[in-house]
Amino acid sequence: MTGAGIEIENLVKDYPGHTALDRVSLSIDPGSYTVILGPSGSGKTTLLAILGGFVEPSSGVVTVDGHDVTTVAPSKRPTTTVFQDYALFPHMTVGQNVGFGLEMRKVNKKKRGDLISEALEMVGLAHTSDRHIADLSGGQRQRIALARALIVKPRVLLLDEPLGALDVKLRRQMQDELTRIHDTVGTTFVHVTHDQEEAMSLADTIVILRDGRIEDMGSPERLYLNPATAFSARFMGDSNVISGTVAAGGDTVDTVWGTIGVAQTNNPNSLVTLSIRPEHLELGPEGPGNLGEWVVHESHFLGQRQRVVARRDSHEVLISLPQTASVRPGDWVILGVAPDRAKIVIGDA
Amino acid sequence: MKLLRGSIAWIYALVVFGFILLPVVSLVVFSFQATNLPLPPFTGPSLRWYEALFADSGMVEALRNSLIVGVISAFFSTMLGFLSAYGLARYRPAGAQATRAALMTPLGVSYLVIGFGLAITANELALGRSLVLVTLGHIIINLPLAFAIILSQMRDEDETLEKAARDLGANEWIVITRIAIPVVLPGLLAAFLLSFTLSWDEFIIAFFLADFDVTLPIEIWSQLRTGLDAKTNAAGTLVFAISVVTLTLAYVLNRAVQQRSRRP
Numbered sequence: 001m002t003g004a005g006i007e008i009e010n011l012v013k014d015y016p017g018h019t020a021l022d023r024v025s026l027s028i029d030p031g032s033y034t035v036i037l038g039p040s041g042s043g044k045t046t047l048l049a050i051l052g053g054f055v056e057p058s059s060g061v062v063t064v065d066g067h068d069v070t071t072v073a074p075s076k077r078p079t080t081t082v083f084q085d086y087a088l089f090p091h092m093t094v095g096q097n098v099g100f101g102l103e104m105r106k107v108n109k110k111k112r113g114d115l116i117s118e119a120l121e122m123v124g125l126a127h128t129s130d131r132h133i134a135d136l137s138g139g140q141r142q143r144i145a146l147a148r149a150l151i152v153k154p155r156v157l158l159l160d161e162p163l164g165a166l167d168v169k170l171r172r173q174m175q176d177e178l179t180r181i182h183d184t185v186g187t188t189f190v191h192v193t194h195d196q197e198e199a200m201s202l203a204d205t206i207v208i209l210r211d212g213r214i215e216d217m218g219s220p221e222r223l224y225l226n227p228a229t230a231f232s233a234r235f236m237g238d239s240n241v242i243s244g245t246v247a248a249g250g251d252t253v254d255t256v257w258g259t260i261g262v263a264q265t266n267n268p269n270s271l272v273t274l275s276i277r278p279e280h281l282e283l284g285p286e287g288p289g290n291l292g293e294w295v296v297h298e299s300h301f302l303g304q305r306q307r308v309v310a311r312r313d314s315h316e317v318l319i320s321l322p323q324t325a326s327v328r329p330g331d332w333v334i335l336g337v338a339p340d341r342a343k344i345v346i347g348d349a
Numbered sequence: 350m351k352l353l354r355g356s357i358a359w360i361y362a363l364v365v366f367g368f369i370l371l372p373v374v375s376l377v378v379f380s381f382q383a384t385n386l387p388l389p390p391f392t393g394p395s396l397r398w399y400e401a402l403f404a405d406s407g408m409v410e411a412l413r414n415s416l417i418v419g420v421i422s423a424f425f426s427t428m429l430g431f432l433s434a435y436g437l438a439r440y441r442p443a444g445a446q447a448t449r450a451a452l453m454t455p456l457g458v459s460y461l462v463i464g465f466g467l468a469i470t471a472n473e474l475a476l477g478r479s480l481v482l483v484t485l486g487h488i489i490i491n492l493p494l495a496f497a498i499i500l501s502q503m504r505d506e507d508e509t510l511e512k513a514a515r516d517l518g519a520n521e522w523i524v525i526t527r528i529a530i531p532v533v534l535p536g537l538l539a540a541f542l543l544s545f546t547l548s549w550d551e552f553i554i555a556f557f558l559a560d561f562d563v564t565l566p567i568e569i570w571s572q573l574r575t576g577l578d579a580k581t582n583a584a585g586t587l588v589f590a591i592s593v594v595t596l597t598l599a600y601v602l603n604r605a606v607q608q609r610s611r612r613p
Binding site: 083088091100101104 | 520
């Protein structure tokens, strides 16, 4: 079973007093793992609910594999949902939960039993069929919800913040698991989250939503290394966002931090906003050194990296340094950034 | 001083409980009287009045009627209470607040008014007084209670369960029978048992609306009018015992309900 492609055209959802989605158009590739990322209130859950058929849009069209499903009931759609709180039926056993969709499709008991075992095995919970939901841990419930939604072989699987209730370690583990399961079943996965790290580790394509509109979308690499807007630069990890004026040559920008080279040529004298990732700032005289001297204000050892905040006058810069760097608060450091590391983004600093 | 205050509290408590429970105790004790009159001294224990009770066809018939009226009215109160609670909680129709208030109003109306009103209405419609009318009256008084108990058990989180069922292909009938009802089952049983208990010993409405076929409280009352003997004590004890059993069951189920709300 392969996944279905989804086309979303001009989707609008108005609620009394606010617009949850404002003309969202989006094309999701068959079999892809698409993550919809946004802060709370960005409309991401509404978008997922519309894809699942639980909410009807005010206007706009959703097609799955070319079929208009905009007003089709959830039970008649080729989609299933993994709910945020899992929504496992508390009065049924694990097997009854997982087999519920098959029962609705009138699959006979024998075949159902086989498919249930298969689905439980896929999520690594073989032989739990007779267990009660109350006896399962959070991670196990998550897997059962996944098995229940996948057993009916949906063309699209919708996941609504499925890892939100799990602790960090379990979340990482489930991320790997989700990738593996996605590769196995080939279904299109559409996953909603507010966690950018989760989004980057899972997605082929990330769609960043902000205030009901698509802010930016693309591969995790593209979004991280070359964000289109100041918002997505800040939302996808840490970023230093500053404004400046393009200098006469067109390939440098004058800022309060110093003169910063950029890869593209721009109209001289135009105002631009730059995004510089903390790990792209280089330390010491052997670097570009174009940002001059700063004084270290805070430094935090985080294991793999060190997070350092440096100041000059009223300006503050966030730097991510390798584990081995030795800087202490009060040290003077020379900072620089290579020309292709500063990105021009849309929006204000 | 402290001792004095303590003993006053104890005496007070004994007097209050004595006042409340003494009639019940004397009712029960004298139902086992061996002689005719349910008056001291106690001459039992003897089961002769229970024998007499079950030999009295009027009493047995009334007992059966009460059971039937109780079960049927409790069933309908619970069913209608569930459907109203489900509809209001899940579909949130316009005027939900007003509907909820309207459903609860019979609680504030005296049984006398409900019984009397139904009697007049039945009369206007040329419907004879009957146990069917009594059942109807009991549904009217018990529906608000059943509704309130069940509504308190309708949790918003459970709506997601219903969504999940629909998502997996369930139609509305299956959503209600396989998901919504099982999830609030303890609440439904508690509502049923409480409704049954209230119907079981209800007098005023039954008195207004029953004709020749009567319920147990009416039969006991009419036998009391004709003369005092310990058979009515036996009947009263039976009524009391069944109420206690049902209420205990309801209490146990309510505990299960409480536990459910603490469910992870």
